[in-house]
Amino acid sequence: MVKVNGKEIDIAGKTVEEYISSTDFDPKRIAVERNGEIVPKAQYGETILAENDVVEVVSFVGGG
Numbered sequence: 001m002v003k004v005n006g007k008e009i010d011i012a013g014k015t016v017e018e019y020i021s022s023t024d025f026d027p028k029r030i031a032v033e034r035n036g037e038i039v040p041k042a043q044y045g046e047t048i049l050a051e052n053d054v055v056e057v058v059s060f061v062g063g064g
Contacts, residue, residue, distance in 0.1 A: 004055045012051045017044040020057075029060045 001008045004019075011019050016039055020027050032039045033056040039047050049055065 001051065002049045002053045002055060005057055011049055012053070014049055015045055016047045016049065016055075019049065019055075020044065023057075025057060025059060031058045031060070032056070033058070 002011050003009075004011070016032055016034070020030070020032070027041070027044075032044070034047065034049070035054055
């Protein structure tokens with residue numbers, strides 16, 4: 001299980017890219033943190049989520 005934004009989800013073994021593509025997140029408007037470190041967008045496809053990882057996905061909202 002991987003904790004994403006406070007919820008336990010069974011996505012261990014998937015890449016960040018696979019997880020994001022299965023959600024409603026807009027990949028162009030998010031930042032992903034894994035175990036306290038920002039995951040660069042260029043590494044989403046090669047960053048494999050492991051058991052007990054803690055992931056935070058933050059969406060950017062435009063406005064003025």
